[in-house]
Amino acid sequence: MKFKLRFTWDTSILILLVVVWILASLTTDNFLSSINVSQIFSNTSEITIMAFGVIFLIITGEIDLSVASVLALSSSMLGWSYAHGAPIWLAIIIAMVVGSLCGFINGFLVTKVGLGSLAVTIGTLALYRGIANGILGTNTINEFPEFWTGFGFDTIGTSFIPQSLPIIVIFGIGFALLLHNTPFGRRTLAIGQSPEAARFAGINVVKHKIIVFTFTGFMAGVAGVIYTFRFSTAQADNGVGLELLVISACLLGGVSIFGGIGTMWGVIAGVLLAGSVESWLTLREINAQWRTIVTGILLLTSVAAPVLINKAKAAKIRAGNRS
Amino acid sequence: MAQQGDLLLQMKGVQKRFGGAIALSGTDLSIRAGEIHALLGENGAGKSTMLKILAGVHVNDGGTISMAGRSFQTGSPQASIEQGIAVIYQEPSLFLDLTLAENVFIGRQPMKGAAIDWTLVQNEAARLFDELGVPLDPKRLARGLSIADQQVVEIAKALSMNANIILMDEPTAALSASEVERLMTVMQSLKAANKAVIFVSHRLDEVFMISDFITVMRDGATVSENSVEQTDMQKVIKEMVGRELTELFPKTEHDIGDVVLEVKDITNPAYFRNISFKVRKGEIVALAGLVGSGRSEVARAIFGIDKYDSGSVEVNGELLQKGSPIVSMERKIALVPEDRRQQGLFMIAGVDRNIAMESFDRLKGKIFLNFKKERTLTETWRDKLSIKFESASDPVDSLSGGNQQKTVLAKWLATNPDILIVDEPTRGIDVGTKAEVHKLIDAAAGEGKAVLMISSELPEVLGMADRIIVMREGHQVAELSRKDATQEKVIAAATTGSKGA
Known part of the structure; x- marks a missing residue:
């Protein structure tokens, strides 16, 4: 049989995204309004930024559950150092350095000490947020220069494009090239x-993973900065629970939880799909429980579908090559 | 209870094929109560397949098997156990945190009302250990037990299930000399209890010490079955080999140049000791020996996958840093590893991705990979090695074994190495592709590469190598030139450590 399956999860999620947009715009008045689209983009900005790092980690077969805590710690460090007189640019750099350091510690514990990344990052999930609590306690810092908070909230000129979008696009292109080219x-x-064949191929697996953990931490730091400015708030409980949304978005975007498979545009589509569905259901005034249920179903489908599609595809190709 | 000499098991004309490969082409085996029966043959002769059929792991395609005169259809491990057949594997799988007695009766604990009768469990285990003649304490934990004693526990477990045929696949391969002695005592006890023991071993000295009968297999068929008095080591070796070399080995003569790779006295006590040899430009040197004799470990050490404790490796007269595949690759060493599925390939990645893996430096500009160059590279090697696939992005998992092996070779030949190490280059691939792979290896030597080849297939070793180094239990036991080498000499060195035969 000459027929060849070219249908992959990455392409199908793009189609799904378009379908959701069409249905949403038909069933609501203002889904595709500039304000709502702008909202979708800015609501998903931290998740997208963190996913750019996490996708690399999941592809190497590891996971990082601590990203949202790193976000909170970076945010707290940003607020704390600004409140203690550091110029804003320095506070931003400190936040990113702290993020990178958190990621490095995760990577070190996983690769050099040899602990599982699930266990390590469950631990640091608590640890990093604990430190954030230690720094700010229940205080919130919400006095930041207007230029920066505007940057987190405003749109470019009179367009609907949030000011944070160009940064996301630049990072997105950069990381997509890094992953694919x-x-x-x-x-x-x-x-x-x-991992074994990688060793025989002369790849320094330990070093590589530490680098990936570190820039995942860095991206969580960047997300912390954006979050802080977008809500004009630095506090220890910023971004609670976001790590699950980040990982969901990656899986929704076709990244294999077993490692080795994933595309950047799949993940971007995954984030947008999750954000669009959320927005659609909100506009339809569907209550929170149902929104959660829909998200859950979407996620399960996203985990099951690529496995099933790939199985069918592999069987087809194998039949062809072995005949 | 069977009497000594009763026929327990008879296999006649047993056949087994896996896809296109014939593993057994008609094997006979007769086993009587109270005998120790050795099964001998080269790697790939079909011994393990025989044992697996008896154990119920595989089903035979043809031939008959009868147990105590009644026809028996194998097919499930459970059915084999019910027939009184038990298998003792090389690496026992005991529950390390349970006691020996608990291990013996795992899953079949005798009950007293609603509770397990622990007293009975312990007494029975003690009785079995006693019967086997080994002073093991049923109450101790399995953790910390030597491999040999773990095997004894497995044997006790088999006896508790009323096994009367005990199969052992290379039971002594992982044992030290004193442990081997202990295991032999146990085998004698089994014999005295009128059980039958079938065991596979490559150590001929042991085989002649303990067995009553010896069956030799070659290419999936039984060559001979003799009582130990009726045969001798020379005869057995000849029967194991006895095969003509054909054009399967398109070896050509090339000029042999300067020393490129020099291994000086390297030792890693866990695997090999004091290994020294040289490989010259244009030369093919084979590392022969049995599986587990440390050959692959030497290759891994040279390439830098593992480290070694002492000694050194020189490339073109300069010291090679140990333990770094990256440095080894910079020094133009390539290793085509033993296990292509686990070590050589990324199975879910495309053929193109696999071939490109070691050639990034030539495929990228300043930062980014040039996909056009990558495509060209794939096409070049597809044509050179005639690798068959439909689309370059097909996962290598979808290719046949032979094409997978060619992909690994392509990946490494694309780096244009000076030193090519190939470990079991033709394992599990069909004869036609084997000949092609041999041709590629010969061509590599012809281009002036220094080739180190590891192979368990003697005909391959003799057919391809300019020089043969034989290893046995981590030691270098013989070095034979192409014209001096015979199968008998290599086997003798690999199994007994003796240099002449």
Whole structure:
């Protein structure tokens, strides 16, 4: 049989996204209004930024559950150092350095000490937020320069594009190129596909994973900065629970939880799909329980569908090559 | 209870094929109560397949098996256990945190009312250990037990299930000399109890010490079955080998140049000791020996996957840093590993991705990979090695074994190495592709590469190598030139450590 399956989860999620947009705009008055679209983009900005790092980690076969806590710690450090007289640019750098350091510690514990990333990052999920609590306690800092808070909240000129979007786009393009067009990206995929074969291919798996953990931490730091300015608030309980949304978005975008498979545009589509569905249901005034149920079903489908599609695809190709 | 000499098991003309490969082409085996029966043959002769059929792991396609005169259809491990067949594997799988007695009766604990009768469990285990002649305490934990004693516990477990045929697949491979002695005592006890023991071993000295009967297999068929008095080591070796070399080995003569790779006295006490050899430009040197003799570990050490404790490796006269595959690759060493599915390939990735894996430096500009160059690279090697696939992005998992092996070779040949190490380059691939792979290896030597080849297939070793180094239990026991080498000499060195035969 010459028929060849070219249908992948990444492409189907794009189709799904378009379908959701069409249905949503038909069933609500203002889904595609500029304000709502702008809302969707800015509501998902931290998740997207964190997902850019986490996708690399999941592809190598690891996971990071601590990203939302890193976000909170970076946010707290930003607020604390600004409140203690640091110029804003320095406070921002401190926040990102703290984020990177958190990621590095995760990576070190996982690779050098040899602990499982699930266990390590459950631990640091509590630890990093605990430190954030230690720094700010129940205080919130919400005095920031207007230029920066505007940057987190306003749109560009009179358009509907949030000011944070260009940053996301730049990071998105950068990380997409890194994953798909560089040796580093190829090695990331290779490690997830077979850590043993990666060693025989001359890849320094430990070093590679530490780098990926570190820039995941860095991206969580960036997300912390954006979050802080978007809500004009630095506090220890910023972003509670976001880690699950980040991981959901990656899985929804076709990244395999077993490692070795994933595309950047799949993840971007995944984030937008989750954000769009959420927005659609909100506009339809569907209550929170139902929104959660729909999100859950979407996620289960996203985990099951790529597995089933890939199985069917592999069987087809195998039949072809072995005949 | 069977009497000594009663026919317990008879296999006649047993056949087994896996897809296109014939594993057994008609094997006979007769086992009587109270005998120790050795099953001998080269790697791939079909011994393990035989044992697996008896254990119920595989079902035979043809031939008959009868147990105590009644026809028996294998098919499930449970059915085999009910027939009194028990398998003792090389690496026992005991529950380390349970006591020996608990391990013996795991899943079949005798009950007294609603509770397990622990007294009976312990007494029975003690009785079985006693019967086997080993002073093991049924109450101790399995953790910390030597491999040999763990095997004894497995044997006790088999006896508690009324096994009367005990199969052992290379039971002594992982044992030290004193442990081997202990296991032999146990085998004698089993014999005295009128049980039958079938065991596979490559150590001929042991085989002649303990067995009553020896069955030799070759290419999936029984060659001979003799009582130990009627045969001798020379005869057995000849029967194990006895095969003509054909054009399967398209070896050509090339000029042999300067020393490229020099291994000097490297030792990693866990796997090998004092290994020294040289490989010259244009030369193919084979590392022969049994599986587990430390050959692959030497290759891994040279390439830098593992470290070694002492000694050194030099490439073109300069010291090679140990333990770094990256440095080894920079020094133009390539290793085509033993296990292509686990070590050589990224199975879910495309053929193109796999071939490109080691050639990024030539495929990228300043930062980014050039997909066009990558495509060209894939096409070049597809044509050179005639690798068959439909689309370059097909996962290698979808390719046949032979094409997978060619993909691994392509990946490494694309780096244009000076030193090519190939570990079991033709394992599990069909004869036609084997010949192609041999041709590629010969061509690599012809281009002036230094080739180190590890192979368990003697004909391959003899057919391809300019020089043969034989390893046995981590030691280098013989070095034979192409014209001196015979199968008998290599086997003798690999199994007994003796240099002549």
